[in-house]
Structure formats: structure tokens, C-alpha cells
Amino acid sequence: MSSPTGPANGLPVRMPRPRQTGRHRRPEPAVAPEGAPALVLAVPGAPSASSRSLAEEIVSIGRSELPGLDARVGFLDGDDSTEFPSLSGVLTAVARDRAARAEFARAAGHEVPAPTGPDAVVVPLLAGPDGDLLRRVRQALMDSSAAAELADPLGPHPLLAEALHVRLSEAGLARADRARLFSVTTAADGIVLVTTGGEEAVRAAGITGMLLAARLAVPVMAAALDEEGSVAATAEQLRREGSTQLALAPYLVGPEAAEGLLDTACKEADCSSAEVLGAYPALGKLAVAQYSAALGIPQGAASH
Numbered sequence: 001m002s003s004p005t006g007p008a009n010g011l012p013v014r015m016p017r018p019r020q021t022g023r024h025r026r027p028e029p030a031v032a033p034e035g036a037p038a039l040v041l042a043v044p045g046a047p048s049a050s051s052r053s054l055a056e057e058i059v060s061i062g063r064s065e066l067p068g069l070d071a072r073v074g075f076l077d078g079d080d081s082t083e084f085p086s087l088s089g090v091l092t093a094v095a096r097d098r099a100a101r102a103e104f105a106r107a108a109g110h111e112v113p114a115p116t117g118p119d120a121v122v123v124p125l126l127a128g129p130d131g132d133l134l135r136r137v138r139q140a141l142m143d144s145s146a147a148a149e150l151a152d153p154l155g156p157h158p159l160l161a162e163a164l165h166v167r168l169s170e171a172g173l174a175r176a177d178r179a180r181l182f183s184v185t186t187a188a189d190g191i192v193l194v195t196t197g198g199e200e201a202v203r204a205a206g207i208t209g210m211l212l213a214a215r216l217a218v219p220v221m222a223a224a225l226d227e228e229g230s231v232a233a234t235a236e237q238l239r240r241e242g243s244t245q246l247a248l249a250p251y252l253v254g255p256e257a258a259e260g261l262l263d264t265a266c267k268e269a270d271c272s273s274a275e276v277l278g279a280y281p282a283l284g285k286l287a288v289a290q291y292s293a294a295l296g297i298p299q300g301a302a303s304h
Helices: 049-065 087-107 131-143 158-170 198-216 230-240 261-269 281-295
Strands: 038-043 071-075 120-124 148-150 190-195 220-224 246-250
Touching (some): 038 281, 049 071, 049 281, 071 087, 087 120, 087 131, 120 131, 131 198, 158 246, 190 198, 190 261, 198 220
Parallel strands (some): 120 148, 190 220, 190 246
């Protein structure tokens, strides 16, 4: 499990870049205020080594975006173990740690002001609003002894459209850059943007889908992986409108989708699929952006 200062052994630690000099230097990133609430990344799905590694990578990116950030990982289906700690357990530990720091400071003779604000801000590791999962996250907040605030999911956002474009190009299903003149023989002329969470999630995915369509100059339509017939119907509509070579673009971080859903969707749509978003760097930026927005901390990096 991650510590507040770095990921588990064997995972790379993203260190802040050295400050550039001269007139073209980049602005320094914001720094988490002393005593700021923890960012707790809520990971859905069955806990596994791969989902833990993914979450640790995202919080590592988050720490590099906001130096001094106390970032932790809690699993929606976790337990009392140190390997896959439950979200409610992590939140309780955050509140306990905050109280212990205050008590230590008082014992050392320091004047400690009364705590203000939440103990933690919980950021769901979701690209969009999956209602069932978000209800379970809220329940975990109530089950803990922490004063915690729930941030919005990571999307919709232009950075997610960028991430989808990159995943499609990595799979040979889209040009990496519209300005390049060479052809990609496997490039799709219609994209089915698949997500989980029902109609609300599909509507939200459609916003990012419009941004993706602008990048690719091909039609993009969203469909629900967890609604029977949704993917097949969307694929059929794209074909009726003239698309002949379709591709699936998973609007998913990864852990939230049940095993086999994507494979089934590919068969229903009779097309290939890109990989899930995974640990694309934009997700770490967006997690910090949602945390910062909840607390009113200026965070310019995630808006680029």
C-alpha cells in the first residue's frame, strides 16, 4: 500500500521537476497547504494487484502535481488488510492521524487551532457518474468516523478526450495526429464510446465523445456496457449512418468494469477495441483538480 509520501516498493516515484530559469520558465505548481485534508482515491471493483498498482501510479502523479499532498488509496470492496484497505477504513485512519498530529503538537507546547474543513476529500476513480458505485462511496463515507467530502468523478473533460485519442492510436485504430498525411489502414471511421453506469453515465460520456469526435473528425456515439443491447444498437446506428469500420473506445479507468464486459461488447459490435484509460497521466491531474476544486485551492496544471 502507498504511504503518504510514496508508492509501494518497486513502483517509480515521480519527483517534482527542477525549476526552470529564464523568461520561459514554467509557473511553479501550487503546494498543498499545511494541514490540508488528505486526498483519498476511491477505487471501485474487485481489489487486485493491478488495480492497486494503477491507483498508486495515479496518486503518485497527483503528488507531483500538488507537492505536499497527503494522497491515499481506499478500495470500495476492500477489507481490513494493509494490501487492499477499505475506503471507510482509510478514511477512519485519516481522521485518527489528523487527531494524533494535533495532540502531539499540543503536547509539544504548540498552540493548535480548532480543525476546520474536512479530514479528507474522496475522489472516485471513475471517468463518469456511475450512480450505483457513487452511492456505495457515499455509504463508505457515512460508515467511517471521518469528516469527508465527496468530489466529482474525473470527467467529462478535454483531457479524457485526449487520453481516448491516445489509446485508440496506440491500438492502430486512429491517427496519432490529424496533421499527419499518412494513412492508417485500420483507422476507424466510427467510434462506440463505451462506459458503465447506465443512461446518466452515457449522457456524460457523450460530452467527452463530442470532444473526441472533433479530434478524430469521425462520428462518436456513447453506449452503456452494462445495459443489454446498448452497444449493439449504437454500432448499428453508426453503420446505418455510413460508418463501415468501427472501433470501441472504453471510457473507463479500468477497475470499474466487470471482467468480460469489453470482450462481450467487441463481439456485439463486431469490431476491435482500444485499451482502457488506465494510468494515463491526465487522470492524476484530474484527481488533483477535483480535490483542489472541492477545497478552493488554485490548481492550474489540470486545466492545460
